[in-house]
Amino acid sequence: MLKVKRLVKDFGRARIINPTSFDVQKDEIVSLVGPNGAGKTTLVNLISGHIKATGGQIEFLGRDITHASPYRRIKMGIARNFQITNLFEDSSVLENVRICLFSVYGKIKKGILPADHYKAITDEAIGILDIFGISEKKDLLPGNLSEGDKKVLDTAMAFALRSKFLLLDEPTSGVATGDKFKVMDTIIAAIKKEKMACLIIEHDMDIVSDYTDRVLVLAEGSVIADGNPKEIMEQKNVKEILFGVKG
Amino acid sequence: MEIWIIYILNGMYFASFLFLTSLGLSIILGVMGILNLAHGSLFAIGAFMAAFIIGALAEKAPVTIFVIGLLAALGVAGLMGLLLEVSIIRPMYNRALEYQLLITFGALLLIEDLIKMTWGGTAYYASKPFEMMGTFAVGANEYPFYFLFAILIAVIAGIGVWLIMSKTKAGIMLRAISMDREMATAMGIQIRRLNTMAFGIGAALAGLAGALVIPTTPALLGIGMDPLIIAFIVVVLGGLGSLKGALVGSVIVGETRSIGIVLFPEIELPLLFLIAVIILVFRPQGLFGR
Amino acid sequence: MKFHERVMRPKFFAYLGVFILLLFLPLLLPIYQLMLIESGLTFAILSLGFNLLLRYTGLLSFGHGALFATGAYAVGMMGEYYPQLYRIEILIPVALIASLVVSAIFGFICVRHTRIFFSILALAVSMVMFALLVKLYNLTGGSDGLHIDLPIMLGKSYEGMKRFEFLSGAFYYFLLLSFVGCAILMFAIVNSPFGKALQSIRDNEVRAEMIGIRVRRYRWYAFIISGMFCGFGGALWSFVNGHVTPEISEWVFSGEIVYMTLLGGFMVFEGPIIGAILFTYLKLYAVSITQYWMFIIGATLVVLVLLLPEGIAGGFARLAKKIKSRSAAGVA
Numbered sequence: 112m113l114k115v116k117r118l119v120k121d122f123g124r125a126r127i128i129n130p131t132s133f134d135v136q137k138d139e140i141v142s143l144v145g146p147n148g149a150g151k152t153t154l155v156n157l158i159s160g161h162i163k164a165t166g167g168q169i170e171f172l173g174r175d176i177t178h179a180s181p182y183r184r185i186k187m188g189i190a191r192n193f194q195i196t197n198l199f200e201d202s203s204v205l206e207n208v209r210i211c212l213f214s215v216y217g218k219i220k221k222g223i224l225p226a227d228h229y230k231a232i233t234d235e236a237i238g239i240l241d242i243f244g245i246s247e248k249k250d251l252l253p254g255n256l257s258e259g260d261k262k263v264l265d266t267a268m269a270f271a272l273r274s275k276f277l278l279l280d281e282p283t284s285g286v287a288t289g290d291k292f293k294v295m296d297t298i299i300a301a302i303k304k305e306k307m308a309c310l311i312i313e314h315d316m317d318i319v320s321d322y323t324d325r326v327l328v329l330a331e332g333s334v335i336a337d338g339n340p341k342e343i344m345e346q347k348n349v350k351e352i353l354f355g356v357k358g
Numbered sequence: 359m360e361i362w363i364i365y366i367l368n369g370m371y372f373a374s375f376l377f378l379t380s381l382g383l384s385i386i387l388g389v390m391g392i393l394n395l396a397h398g399s400l401f402a403i404g405a406f407m408a409a410f411i412i413g414a415l416a417e418k419a420p421v422t423i424f425v426i427g428l429l430a431a432l433g434v435a436g437l438m439g440l441l442l443e444v445s446i447i448r449p450m451y452n453r454a455l456e457y458q459l460l461i462t463f464g465a466l467l468l469i470e471d472l473i474k475m476t477w478g479g480t481a482y483y484a485s486k487p488f489e490m491m492g493t494f495a496v497g498a499n500e501y502p503f504y505f506l507f508a509i510l511i512a513v514i515a516g517i518g519v520w521l522i523m524s525k526t527k528a529g530i531m532l533r534a535i536s537m538d539r540e541m542a543t544a545m546g547i548q549i550r551r552l553n554t555m556a557f558g559i560g561a562a563l564a565g566l567a568g569a570l571v572i573p574t575t576p577a578l579l580g581i582g583m584d585p586l587i588i589a590f591i592v593v594v595l596g597g598l599g600s601l602k603g604a605l606v607g608s609v610i611v612g613e614t615r616s617i618g619i620v621l622f623p624e625i626e627l628p629l630l631f632l633i634a635v636i637i638l639v640f641r642p643q644g645l646f647g648r
Numbered sequence: 649m650k651f652h653e654r655v656m657r658p659k660f661f662a663y664l665g666v667f668i669l670l671l672f673l674p675l676l677l678p679i680y681q682l683m684l685i686e687s688g689l690t691f692a693i694l695s696l697g698f699n700l701l702l703r704y705t706g707l708l709s710f711g712h713g714a715l716f717a718t719g720a721y722a723v724g725m726m727g728e729y730y731p732q733l734y735r736i737e738i739l740i741p742v743a744l745i746a747s748l749v750v751s752a753i754f755g756f757i758c759v760r761h762t763r764i765f766f767s768i769l770a771l772a773v774s775m776v777m778f779a780l781l782v783k784l785y786n787l788t789g790g791s792d793g794l795h796i797d798l799p800i801m802l803g804k805s806y807e808g809m810k811r812f813e814f815l816s817g818a819f820y821y822f823l824l825l826s827f828v829g830c831a832i833l834m835f836a837i838v839n840s841p842f843g844k845a846l847q848s849i850r851d852n853e854v855r856a857e858m859i860g861i862r863v864r865r866y867r868w869y870a871f872i873i874s875g876m877f878c879g880f881g882g883a884l885w886s887f888v889n890g891h892v893t894p895e896i897s898e899w900v901f902s903g904e905i906v907y908m909t910l911l912g913g914f915m916v917f918e919g920p921i922i923g924a925i926l927f928t929y930l931k932l933y934a935v936s937i938t939q940y941w942m943f944i945i946g947a948t949l950v951v952l953v954l955l956l957p958e959g960i961a962g963g964f965a966r967l968a969k970k971i972k973s974r975s976a977a978g979v980a
């Protein structure tokens with residue numbers, strides 16, 4: 112589904128991403144790990160279109176999207192959440208999700224009937240909130256949610272865009288440790304149900320091994336490992352990079 | 359042929375007070391992030407102040423009095439700016455940008471009527487300095503010395519600002535703030551005091567510009583509105599926060615107006631605006647913008 | 649909420665009451681007061697249009713007088729150059745089309761920029777229109793403006809009738825219905841998915857773009873709709889005022905539009921309406937006691953922004969909420 116070919120990103124004279132290539136298949140859940148500063152968020156920004164690549168190619172569903180705008184990529188089916196939650200603070204939780212649905216279903220041009228009239232969409236929004244376990248909070252404003260719930264909402268919104276490919280930047284950061292697995296259960300179950308492909312930036316290696324099919328290890332702008340989580344994590348160089356463990 | 363030299367020099371005259379106004383606007387916008395809608399009114403204060411002083415005392419020694427008038431205009435406008443900043447703009451720092459615009463707009467309305475209260479609604483003519491300086495010949499035409507004087511003042515002021523910005527500690531800090539406000543705060547720079555200073559400098563420049571036009575234009579109510587808009591056009595054209603941008607932008611706009619008046623006498627502001635819009639369509643960040 | 653639940657709230661009955669009162673106003677008020685209310689109603693339509701941009705899309709325009717002027721001058725110029733077509737059924741659509749075209753152009757220029765630049769760009773554009781209205785005097789009557797005759801309304805000609813008779817008769821009801829129609833239409837728009845999209849743009853334009861809303865384009869749409877409401881208000885106003893001059897495109901009037909919207913409170917839907925009516929009376933009163941009208945609105949604007957940013961209606965709304973929660977707490 113997603114093919115990244117020799118992708119390069121320079122900021123001025125600093126090369127942040129070295130020629131990098133990898134694929135993500137349909138239905139795959141891939142995690143992207145690596146030490147801080149390795150370039151993980153940059154890579155996600157390159158795929159979502161918020162940063163322009165300096166070189167290389169990105170292909171999605173067979174089409175070259177290297178120069179496509181973020182808007183185009185959204186329309187093609189790539190959605191993302193944000194590391195720092197980025198919500199509509201003046202609208203309720205339900206409305207946050209519902210506006211995503213309105214956008215996806217092309218309803219945002221409809222200017223006469225009230226939004227509440229669109230029962231099917233409203234119910235769907237509630238359904239999505241249900242999947243993510245936050246439907247009792249549907250009338251609250253984001254400001255009244257816990258950090259973890261905000262993250263879940265952020266992910267729910269990306270999910271609501273009915274995309275084919277989801278980019279998740281640390282979906283459980285800020286969530287209380289006890290809840291992390293519950294949140295991941297919900298997210299992964301929803302993703303699998305909709306048969307979405309997913310690329311997740313994660314730091315928690317337990318989550319990586321429990322929930323993802325494949326892991327990409329990024330260090331200093333290059334992919335140094337690509338494969339099954341359990342095997343990869345046994346590799347010496349990976350252990351060194353991720354845990355600083357030598358030998 | 360020489361007539362074109364006259365037109366170009368006229369354009370430079372216009373550019374000189376435009377430069378001062380837009381530089382002031384740009385400093386305030388760059389350092390504080392506030393678009394000062396009251397800028398035209400500060401221009402007007404300068405104009406009225408100078409007109410008043412010249413009108414009252416000019417019989418004696420016109421040029422000296424005029425210089426005093428310029429300084430007074432600069433001072434009063436600058437003071438008004440400081441007063442505004444401290445009283446009503448400061449509380450707005452943490453509010454949404456719209457509120458800042460609204461407050462400066464409120465200041466605009468207040469100052470316009472304060473001017474009316476102080477100086478009444480009639481026009482103040484103060485052309486003595488202009489007449490006293492006389493003209494010199496350019497080919498078959500006469501060119502007023504006063505225009506050169508104005509250009510000179512603008513150049514001096516511009517150099518002065520440049521010196522402040524690059525050589526003094528405060529100026530360097532102002533530039534730092536305008537480049538990256540968060541970083542500057544993190545580095546412990548006293549944003550508040552410098553904001554006030556920036557606003558004061560910007561206001562003083564506007565006042566000086568207003569004073570400069572007085573010998574050729576009477577001080578009238580609403581005299582500051584067109585300069586506000588044209589200064590904004592210059593700032594947008596030249597790119598935000600850059601002295602070079604203000605300079606180049608002013609010259610371009612000044613020359614355009616000068617030549618434009620020859621070709622299409624009636625359509626000043628709309629013509630300028632049209633050109634600005636065309637440029638902005640192709641380069642939304644302006645000519646020198648970041 | 650079901651339709652009848654939503655409708656049968658106390659607010660609805662209040663509106664109904666006000667509407668019925670307004671219906672009988674020509675019988676209750678002297679013509680002079682009635683004309684004041686009529687002015688206020690046209691300004692209310694204007695403010696509703698303005699607030700679509702401010703409250704719901706997050707754009708503050710200091711140049712909306714130009715759009716009001718478009719509608720007013722459309723009527724004036726029709727009267728001047730096409731007197732044979734001077735019927736309300738033609739004049740209103742012409743004014744709306746003119747507003748559509750003008751706001752499409754103005755909006756296109758302005759929405760391409762950040763919010764601050766938008767504000768002053770709108771001011772600049774309106775001043776350009778002002779300059780054009782004054783300088784192209786052969787077309788527009790220059791600073792003297794244009795006289796507005798009484799139009800043919802629904803087949804009936806009012807030629808020869810005194811303006812105040814016209815205004816206290818059929819025209820009043822036409823205006824009232826227009827106002828109610830505009831209010832209902834605007835209410836529908838802001839609560840629709842389109843309105844929600846605009847609000848998400850206001851709230852967080854980065855995220856809005858991220859969920860597939862083309863921010864620039866939707867701002868442009870909002871500008872056009874806003875402009876058409878304002879132009880409609882301007883056209884109606886021209887009949888009440890009897891005369892159109894370039895001043896309505898000048899910055900002072902644009903500032904008054906901002907002021908009246910803020911006065912009533914822009915956070916509440918009805919705020920601009922209340923602000924517009926209040927403003928009409930406030931201005932009349934203030935201008936009669938002092939020549940320093942700008943000082944008064946400047947000072948009150950500053951006070952409003954500093955202390956009561958939600959305006960009067962907003963302040964009431966907050967107060968009502970407080971009372972409600974306090975009484976609920978008291979009961980519990």
